[in-house]
Amino acid sequence: MYLPVSDNIQNNQVNRMKESSPDHSLMPPCQVACPLHMDIREYVDLVAQGKIMEALQVIRNDNPFPSICAYVCNQPCEEACRRRQVDKPVAIRALKRFAVEFGGDRMIQAKAKTTHSERVAIVGSGPAGLAAAYYLRKLGYPATIFEADSEPGGMLRVGIPEYRLPREVLDTEVQRLIQMGVEIRINTRVVSLDLLFDMGYQAIFVAIGAHQSLRMGIEGEDNSGVIDGATFLREVNLGLKPSLGKRVAVVGGGNVAIDAARTALRLRARKVSILYRRSQAEMPADHVEVEQALEEGVKIQFQVAPIRIKGGSKQLSVTCVRMELGEPDASGRSRPVPIKGSEFNEELDTLISAIGQAPQTPGDFHVRVGKDSTIQVDPVTLTTNRLGVFAGGDAVTGPATVVETLATGRLAASRIDDYLQHRYPVTSKEERETLTGDLLPETIEMIRKTERLEPPILPPEARAKGFEPVELVYDWESAINEARRCLRCGMGAEILFQDKCATCLTCLRVCPYHVPYLDDSGTIQIPAEQCQACGICVAECPAKAIVLRNPYDRRHITEELDYVVKSAAQSKSKPLIIGFCCQYGLFGTGTLAGLWRGAKTGIWIVPVLCVAKVEAEHILRAYEMGAEGVFIAGCGEQCTRENTAFWIRQRVEKVRRTLSQIGLEPERLETFNLAATDEDPVKALDKFTEKIGGLHLISVIMQEVKK
Amino acid sequence: MIVAEQKPLEEVRRMIAPYQRVLILGCGTCMTVCNAGGEREVSFLHSALKVAQLKSPNGTHTFSEYTVKRQCDPEFLELLVDKVADIDAVLSLGCGIGVQAVAERFPDMPVLPGVNTSFLGMTSEWGVWDERCAACGDCRLDDTGGICPITRCTKGILNGPCAGSKNGKCEANKDMDCAWILIYKRLERLGQLEKMRRYYPPRNFRTIPRPKRLMSKANTDLGENDG
Incomplete structure (x- = not known):
């Protein structure tokens, strides 16, 4: 009756299409910015289509612990997102959180088979250590993690407050590692690497983090009312109750300072302030965190630094000095200079110093240590000065973000694999070309502006009462609409x-x-x-x-049409109506979801990624396949692209002209737009179905009469 | 550029009725640009013919499709030798020239015209083409300010405007600009209004025969008496 697509396409065209199947899509800026190089564009697109499980699968391809990242990632991808040039960046991390929670990440079972006999020891169970263990198990190595604390997780456990990362999320990931066969030895402080080699481990990954707080270097710092940020957070996070007065000040401007201040607030400190020596613009802390802290009632005093602490426990008199900003220093930020005669006193109960942390590597490790006590490694191979000893994470870089340390953990696993298999490490994979350059003003002008949808967050009053997660998850519709904002660079x-x-x-x-x-x-x-x-x-x-540029995009509609043909052949029922339905937004997952794949008798859906991609030939081919009626359902005014409806009308009119030349009624082709009809699209479609049924009946009768 | 439009489907179907295996042949130059016979139109027509056959059969047909860069150059047609080996007719979506070129190259093969070649014209916007040249062989655009009265005046008169010009529009079609008013305005702008005063005698169609062949190459085949 009809012939499959490829049947009659000219030969050289088929060959050319085969040649063209390589992926010419460029790596988008978000993926470049992500230390794990996650395929963000792909999973955001899948969320926009409502394909949450597939999105999670894409996420899990590149990220060992997506649930953790979904909560605590500092989202460098959003920093790089080009939607920023149009309005605001896509809320990528929140979309990942949605995919992780609605896709059922906690149900996923990780499996690993042991295929190698060489055992690997990992010192430290922070994100770097956990990631290395995950990938070493995936590569088939027996891996053991040694953790000095009573619970695994490193900074994820003792550094990050619970309101930012619920502990069950971390526990799930740890549990999954144990399922994979990772041995985790808690309460085991490693003092010598020689001992590990003696125990039979053939490679060691040192990921001990940076837990040692830097000293402020001012008078009275050892006062009992002064506590360092890392110790404070560790004690709170391990369930100890550090003594804290009513009036608390935190010194520093990084994430640890913010975490300490917000934690102090949750421990019922009445007045919590932050003293930071530069201005807000130079503050290294995540700006969302800063805003949330301010909402909760934390006061921030900018360009202020303590210079002297007096008094005993619970009664501190801290002398501070105001700062002015001078010439940029080595970090590129303005150097704060004390203003003479600007000293003032703050009466406090507790002062928390959170001005930075450094690693503390036991001397018996015999690894070379460099600037700021960090372990020195070859940046490509992650090898230290000792054979078989690798290092990574905060211990090497100084305090870094979770996603960065996950990336080094992954790199360490593959480098250790190279080492154990006596392979020369491949320095750079052949990677796709990256997309660079900004959008032009005339392009930006034409892109539809859509508001960035933020996930709901707890109101500030509710937050400060306890350690409940501050950020909540999107609902289905918001997530899909936010994901549709992606420009697919x-x-x-x-x-x-x-x-x-x-x-x-x-x-x-x-x-x-x-x-x-x-x-x-x-x-x-x-x-x-x-x-x-x-x-x-x-x-x-x-x-x-x-x-x-993407081969899947090239083939998509043709393949889906073929699928309809095959399915129809199997079900032995001729497709009466074929509908091209936009897979994005509400048509894909909401309004017309009930019609999915012939769920309604005689209606077959060809999902398309925007109806603008439906060509006039596609429509005709639907009739070729024996369809009595064809419809195209798009998002109308809700479409995130320009002119979609106009071009669909052009093609529909062209096909209608052809239909009438064949002697078929033009009403056999219809378009539905979400916003255009006041009528419920499902009802409109029912009417259409009825009409097509009638027309079909008439044509059958006419044929009989002719005979 | 040569502008054409596809023939009505019914006419095409009547033409191909006697032939079973038909090659639909597109042209990659003018016919592509004017949306009448490029690769997209070839596959659209292919599909349309199959739908037509399904809904109201007239004979059995199998179709194949191919598009050459230009049907009016015989070298491109060499690519067709294999393709025409097992077919009964070529349905050419080339202009009239293309159809003839294919017929000349494959003398045993019926070649059917799939488009009506309409005029020489230009694109005014996407999907709209306007006639601009009648290929009259006697170009006087220097006298008419770069505006051709032959194609753009309904009557094609050489000494206009006629009395049917109203408010700059043509009496035959109120949406159409009067070519001679356009010429007047353009000459005024160029400061050459005196050209309007001249009388242009009617073209003598007997003494201006169509050239039939043009050569840009020098004729070196001059016989024995030449130097």
């Missing part, structure tokens, strides 16, 4: 077949974003860093010379 169109291009300028004329241009030599160019991947030029190019 680097996935755009390219002129793949320059020999076919007739330089007809159709792409230049149809692009809603003014992206294609004629270069000086008169060749048409579609710059990847501007293209919004809407697919309009791909569907309109009369020479079929333009394709989307």
Whole structure:
């Protein structure tokens, strides 16, 4: 009755498509910025389609502990997100949290088989150590973690307050590692690496973190009312109750200072302030954390530093001095300079110093230690001066973010694998080209502005009462709408077949974003860093010379149509109506979800990633497959792209003209737009179904009459 | 550029009715640019013919498709030798020239025109083409300010405007600009209004025969008497 697609396509075209199957999509800035190089664009896109399980799968490909990152990641990806140039970056971390929670991450069983006999010891169970253990197990090595504290997790356990990372999340990950066969020895402080080698371990990964607080170096620092930030948080997090007065001040401007201040507030300190010697702009702490601290009632005094502490326990008189900002120092930030005669006194009960931390490596490790007591390693191989000893995490870099240490943990696992298998470490994988460059003003102007949806958070009053997680999870609809804001950078169109291009300028004329241009030599160019991947030029190019950079995008609709054909053949029921439905937003997962894959008799759905990609030929092919009616359901005004409805109308009219030339009623082709109809789309579709049924009946009768 | 439009489907179906295996042949130059016979239109027509066959059969057909860069150059047509070996007819979506070139190259093969070649024109916006040249072989655009009265005046008169010009529009079509008013305004702008005073005698279609062949190469085949 009909022929499969590839059947009649000219041979050289098939060959060319095969040649073209390599992925030409560029690595987007978010992925470049992520220390783990997670495929963010892909999982955000899957969330936008409501495919949460698939999104989680993509997340788990590159991240050993996505649940942890979903809570505490400092989201460098959002810093790099190009949506920032249009309005605000996509809320990537919150979307990951949604995927992790709704995708059922805690149910996932991790499995690992032991395929190697060489045992690896990991000193420290912080994020670096846990990640290294995870990947070493995946590579088939027996791995043992040694942890000095009474519970595993390192800074995740003793540094990060519970309101930022619920402990059951960490426990789940640890439990999963144990399931994978990782041995975790708690309360075991390693004092000598020789001992580990004697025990039969063939490689050691030192990831002892940076737990030693730096001293302020001022008079009265050893007063009993003064406590250091790391110790304070550790005691609180291990369930000890450090004595804390009513009036608390925290010295420092990093995340530890904020964590300490907010924790003090939760321990019922009445007045909590932060003393920071520079201004807010220089503050290294995550700005969201700073805002939340302010909301909860923490006061921050900028350009203030303590210089002297007097008094006994519970009664401190701290002399502070105001600062002015001078020339930039080595860190690139302005150097604070004390203002003469600006001294003032603060009456406090407790002073928490959180001005930085350094690693404390036991001398018996015999590893070379450099600046700020950090362990010196080769940055590529992570090897120390001792054979078989590798190091990573905060112990090497000084205090860093969780995601950075996870990345070194992963790197360490593969380097240890190289070492144990006597392989020369491969320094750089062949990676995809990265997308660079900013959006042009004329492109930005045409991109629809959509508000960034923040996940709900507990109100400040409720937060300060205890250690409940501050941030909550998106609901289904908000998550999908937030994910749809992604610009899908680097996935755009390219002129793949320059020999076919007739330089007809159709792409230049149809692009809603003014992206294609004629270069000086008169060749048409579609710059990847501007293209919004809407697919309009791909569907309109009369020479079929333009394709989307991602091979899956190129094949998607054709493959889904084929799938419908196959399914219909198996079910032996001829498809009566074929509908091209946008898979994004509400049509994909909400309104028309009930029609999914022939759930309703005779209606077969071809999911598409924006109806702008449905070509006139696709519509005709649906009739070729025997459909009596075809409909296209798009998001209408809710579409995140420009001009979608206009181009669909153009193609629909073209097909309708052809239908009437064949003697078929143009009403056999219909479009539904979410916002356009006041009518419930499901009801509109029911009407359409009824009409098509009627038309079909009439044509059958007419044929009988003719006979 | 040559502008054409696809023939109505019914006409195409009537033409191909006697032939079972039909190659739909696109052209990658003008016909691609004017959306009449590029690779996309080839596959659209292919699909449309299959749907038509499904809904109201007239004979059995199998179709194949191919698009060459330019049908009017015989070298490109060499690529077709294998493709036409096992077919009964070529449905060419090239312009009239393309159809003839294919017919000339494959003398035993019926070649059917899939488009109506309409005019020489330009794109005014996406999907809209306007006629600009009649290929009359006697170009006077220097006298008419770069605006062709042959194609743009309904009557094609050489000494306009006629009395049917109203408010700068043509009496035959109120949406159409009067070409001679456009010419007047352009000449005024160029400071060459005196050209409006001249009388242009009617073109003599008998003494201006169509050239039939043009050569840009020098004719070196001059016979024995030449130097």
